[in-house]
Amino acid sequence: MPLNIDWRQILLHLFNFCILALALYFLLYKPVKNFMEKRKAHYEEEAEKSAKLKSEAEEMKKEYAEKLNNADAEIEAKRSEALHELHVYREKLVGEAETEAGQIVEKAKKDASRERKKIIDGAGKEIADMVGAATEKLVLGSTSDAYDAFLNAAEKSIEKEENEIK
Amino acid sequence: MKKSALIFTSVTVCIMVALLLGIIFIEPAETGDITETMKDAVLHENDKIDFFGLxxxxxxxxxxxxxxIVVVFAVLVRIFAIPRFKLKPGKFQLLLETMVDFFDSLAKQNSPHKNGFLGAYIFAAGTYIFVSTLLELIGLQWTSIAGESVTLGAPLADINGAIALGVLSYLVIMSGGIATNGFVGVGRTLKEFSLPISMSFRLFGALLSGLLVTELVYHFIALSFVLPVIVGVLFTLLHAVIQTYVLVMLTSLFYGEVSEPRKKKIKKSKRGLNAAAAK
Structure with a gap:
């Protein structure tokens, strides 16, 4: 062949290059490319996450700004609501206290009348006993005194007579 | 001036003086005919090497x-470097990623369809051309069948190596055409029938010219000063880069052209025309 072209050597060169190409593909090209793709996917995922977080944060910021703007009105509303609730509660407490006081007074009245009745009933009986005792005492007391006076006088006269005899 | 710098300067001056004296006083050895040297560099008729009997x-x-060399390097990288790749790349990782990305992007840009295989092929071809051209710089010595010492040049400065890569590139282009367009793809590739010859001989010519210029320069002792730095190193580096770029670019361009899907021709029926006219 002209220029020393040799088909066998061409085939040898091709075979040699095929080995090189296969080795480079499996050992370098594919692993490096896979790594780069994985990293790309990782960063895309991260970017997506951060974009989502950013949008959420912006929404929250907007919401908070709105809340901050409406805070005074909201505070006033809350205050009036609280006052109203307090008023209602106080009314309720006062009502309850009044009812309870009425009940207590009613009960006290009842108790007092019952006690009075009881005392009056007890006092009648006691007076009757006292009168009886007094009468008895009066009656019995006057008899014994006269008797004692008689005995004393008798004794005194006896003693006088004996002294005179002596 | 420091003592070490003084010693270095004096030693360098002494070596240069000795070299000049040698050049002037030593009789030059008989060198072969330049025509013969050039012929050997092109045809390799007298410097065949025995490769398992061939x-x-x-x-x-x-x-x-x-x-x-490349396979051993790839194995080492696969075992020791790739498993330690980080999300934030180091210098070596960046170099590898840049290389892979360069060829992958080139394939994607020039051939938007079916470019997975093309990227892998041009990565291998580019690496082969670049590294094999740089092998010229080392100037490895081998013994020929005749028992003479032979300097190993770039593989693509050998016509057989250049034809192999050129023809393989053409076949890869054709495979892209077949994968996308079937028989039409073959037709499109065969239309560029001069491509394998032009690709092969472009590589061969470019690398051989570098070799011949280097041979020429080293043949004459008077040209052996300063000039080899430019011719030997810079030219080799330059044409390693240029030839790599040219072959991978051409391959990916033609691959992209033949692998482009056919546009279906819209048949204009009479009914369609009438409907369009009515609108």
């Missing part, structure tokens, strides 16, 4: 050495 050109031995 007489081959020095270029093939260079190709085998390049393959061995």
């Amino acid at each position: 007489p081959v050109n020095p270029g093939f031995i260079s190709a085998v050495i390049v393959t061995a």
